[in-house]
Amino acid sequence: MPDVDLVIRGGTVVGPDGLARRDVAVGGGVVVGLAESVDAPSGALVLDAGGCLVGPGLVDLHTHLRQPGREEAETIESGARAAALGGYTAVVAMPNTDPPIDAAGVAAEVLALGAGCLAEVAVAGAITAGRAGTALAPFGELAALGVTLFTDDGAGVQDGALMRRALDYAKGLGVTLAQHCEDACLAAGGAMHEGCWSSRLGIPGVPAAAEEAMVARDIALVRLTGARVHFLHLSTAGSVELVRQAKREGLPVTAEAAPHHMLLTHAVVEGYDPVFKVNPPLRTDEDVAAVVAGLVDGTIDAVATDHAPHAPETKDVPFDEAPPGMLGLQTALPIAWEVLSPHLGPERVFALMSAQPAAIARLTATDARPAGHSAQGGPLEEGAAANLCVFDPAATTVVDPARLASRSRNTPYAGRTFAGAVRHTVTRGEAVVIDAAAQR
Numbered sequence: 001m002p003d004v005d006l007v008i009r010g011g012t013v014v015g016p017d018g019l020a021r022r023d024v025a026v027g028g029g030v031v032v033g034l035a036e037s038v039d040a041p042s043g044a045l046v047l048d049a050g051g052c053l054v055g056p057g058l059v060d061l062h063t064h065l066r067q068p069g070r071e072e073a074e075t076i077e078s079g080a081r082a083a084a085l086g087g088y089t090a091v092v093a094m095p096n097t098d099p100p101i102d103a104a105g106v107a108a109e110v111l112a113l114g115a116g117c118l119a120e121v122a123v124a125g126a127i128t129a130g131r132a133g134t135a136l137a138p139f140g141e142l143a144a145l146g147v148t149l150f151t152d153d154g155a156g157v158q159d160g161a162l163m164r165r166a167l168d169y170a171k172g173l174g175v176t177l178a179q180h181c182e183d184a185c186l187a188a189g190g191a192m193h194e195g196c197w198s199s200r201l202g203i204p205g206v207p208a209a210a211e212e213a214m215v216a217r218d219i220a221l222v223r224l225t226g227a228r229v230h231f232l233h234l235s236t237a238g239s240v241e242l243v244r245q246a247k248r249e250g251l252p253v254t255a256e257a258a259p260h261h262m263l264l265t266h267a268v269v270e271g272y273d274p275v276f277k278v279n280p281p282l283r284t285d286e287d288v289a290a291v292v293a294g295l296v297d298g299t300i301d302a303v304a305t306d307h308a309p310h311a312p313e314t315k316d317v318p319f320d321e322a323p324p325g326m327l328g329l330q331t332a333l334p335i336a337w338e339v340l341s342p343h344l345g346p347e348r349v350f351a352l353m354s355a356q357p358a359a360i361a362r363l364t365a366t367d368a369r370p371a372g373h374s375a376q377g378g379p380l381e382e383g384a385a386a387n388l389c390v391f392d393p394a395a396t397t398v399v400d401p402a403r404l405a406s407r408s409r410n411t412p413y414a415g416r417t418f419a420g421a422v423r424h425t426v427t428r429g430e431a432v433v434i435d436a437a438a439q440r
């Protein structure tokens with residue numbers, strides 16, 4: 001057994017058997033002991049976790065890291081640092097980079113740039129070459145690098161016959177397609193949710209049906225092909241209900257929701273601030289309630305950030321012209337905690353942010369991960385990879401855009417305070433965040 005080099009003392013472990021007061025000993029990158037009291041050998045780092053929950057490190061299924069191509073907005077390194085500060089020990093980098101991740105060369109470059117970052121960086125591949133929606137990307141060469149999720153995120157695959165072929169191809173390889181559900185014709189020209197606020201503000205709207213039409217089509221294609229689909233960032237009550245029915249039917253579908261769709265509504269667009277422009281757009285009170293209900297009843301499997309940095313010179317333009325997207329990595333857990341902890345215990349909140357997304361991306365102990373990556377998503381037990389998130393529910397997170405680790409500043413929560421704060425993050429046994437400060 002490796003020597004103990006890190007002890008996390010005084011916390012409540014969110015483990016496979018529920019909550020328990022345990023010290024956690026870490027050595028050689030793995031959890032080597034869990035006990036009511038663990039002695040720290042001289043030279044070992046001791047982190048105080050008094051009053052904290054000690055859970056498996058968070059896993060984000062939906063992170064835009066912008067590299068290669070838009071390094072002024074984010075780099076793999078800066079995004080991974082923001083992730084670690086948010087309690088994440090792994091993120092899945094979305095492929096809508098420039099060039100897009102639609103071939104082994106780009107995927108290998110992103111994986112190489114992610115090596116040694118403060119959170120592990122897995123990658124999603126594009127479904128279609130160039131994300132152009134016309135020909136399939138070479139799934140096989142990407143899967144050989146450990147790519148298990150494929151998506152044209154930023155756009156949905158519009159051609160139903162192409163999506164059917166993609167599903168057959170994915171099923172043969174054992175990989176999962178992740179759909180950004182948006183009918184491009186229905187959404188054309190829209191910049192916010194189509195409803196009372198779009199009418200009042202004179203901003204062209206995107207109807208809920210633009211999302212729901214593609215969710216419904218893809219459920220029909222899952223029924224036809226037997227292949228798995230993961231639905232990205234569900235935002236409407238109708239989408240949640242479609243997924244609920246598909247799961248009742250036993251279809252192999254999973255879904256995620258973003259913190260902003262659990263908290264914010266279209267009413268915040270009132271001041272025309274482009275920081276609130278996001279795709280899918282912020283919807284109604286009823287939609288927000290349905291997304292939260294979907295997370296609570298298990299229809300939605302994961303909280304995913306859709307962290308989408310934009311440099312100020314591109315984002316600070318009139319609402320219609322601004323690119324959609326908002327930062328999310330450093331605020332996701334406090335928001336999820338605030339919204340979900342009245343309904344769910346800590347085990348379920350952590351499951352939505354760690355074990356379940358890790359399983360969807362196949363980053364867990366039993367899955368094929370990219371070479372050199374550790375097992376993510378727990379369970380937090382002896383012998384597990386030491387990927388840990390230490391969260392203090394009694395602390396608060398005050399959002400100051402200037403102090404975020406991202407290269408961009410487009411958080412919709414500037415000046416807001418949320419209940420709970422990430423205190424420490426341990427990635428592969430290294431304390432990369434201590435007392436809310438990144439260590440390198």
Ligand SMILES: [Zn+2]
Pocket residue numbers: 153154155180232233279280
């Ligand atoms: Zn998307």
